[in-house]
Amino acid sequence: MMLALYIYRRYVALCGILMTFVLYAMLLTAYHMATPRFVLDPEMNGIKHASSFSLRKVSDMLAGRKYAVLTFDDGPYGHGLDEQILATLQKHHAHAVFFLVCSHINNDTRGELAKFESAGDVIGNHTYDHPNLAQLSQPDIRNQIESCNQRIADVTGKRPNYFRPPFGSTTPAITTVVKSLGMQQVLWNANSEDSWVKQPEQMMYFSLTQTEDQSILLMHETPLTAAVLDDMLTQLEQRGFQFVLPDQLSDNTAIN
Known part of the structure; x- marks a missing residue:
């Protein structure tokens, strides 16, 4: 009886050591793997893994790694603010999607688009002059989006692939227009609330409490945000977050 108990305990200990080694090997291996690919998840207004299962997903779960997409609306701002945001992103080896209001693209700010591209960030469409599209006719919706596409293409040589409706206000008619233009609509499931809060600690609170794994975080190009x-x-990095970009549908995009 004692011998059987001894053998059982040795077996359990050996299995524990083996399992620890396997888990450690999985964690170590994943650190040398490429960052996983993500696609948009319209149902959750976030992102999801492009593949259904991978060693990296298991390793991420064990290590507590999380992923989020950073987005900035209403630029380009100019006056050095775009550069400040880009410098901070580069410091953290992070990329973002910049949803531009095309009436803001003028002789003073058009150079910012090249800076977004050079940094490896994505340029998105946020309409020509930021109306509530839900209050417009379908031809006017198309004109707002397509006019902005053309403005961005005039500056960068490429049409954007992503579109975000102002105020997050969308309808089936808006979605139909967006799809007919070969674009993807991008909303969000985490909000920094920087469009109305006035204090840094307020924005920090909302950003940290709302951002979860596979979130899309809404921010705006404002001095407070910068x-x-x-x-x-x-x-967010201390909580295990890495900042990624979702895959885009075509090569005819602002930047990939």
Whole structure:
């Protein structure tokens, strides 16, 4: 009886050591693998893994790694603000999607688009002059989106693939127009609330509490956001976050 108990305990200990080794090997291996690919998840207004299963997904779960997409609306801003945001992103080896209001693209700000591209960020369409599209006719919706596409293409040579409706206000008619233009509509499931909050700690609170794994985080190009961004990304990284871009549908995009 004692011998059987001894053998059983040795067997359990050996299995534990073997399992620990396997888990450690999985974690170590994943650190040398490419960042997983993500696609948009319209149902959750977030992102999801492009593949259904992978060693990296298991390793991420064990290591507590999380992923989020950073987005900035209403640029280009100019006055050095775009550069400040880009410098902070580069400091954190992060990329973002910049949804531009095309009436903001003028002789003073058009150079910002090249900076977004050079940094490896994505340029998206946020309409020509930021109306609530739900209040417009379908031809006017198309004109708002297509006019912005053309403006971006005039500056960069490429039409954007992503579209975000102002105020997140969308309808079946808007979705139909977006799809007919070969674009993807991008909403969000985490909100920094920087369009209305006035204090840095308020934006920090909303950003940190709402951002979860596979979130799309809504921000705006504002001085407050630029001031808070470094500390916010640092705290998200301490929680295991990495900042990624979703796959795009075609090569005719602002930047990939």
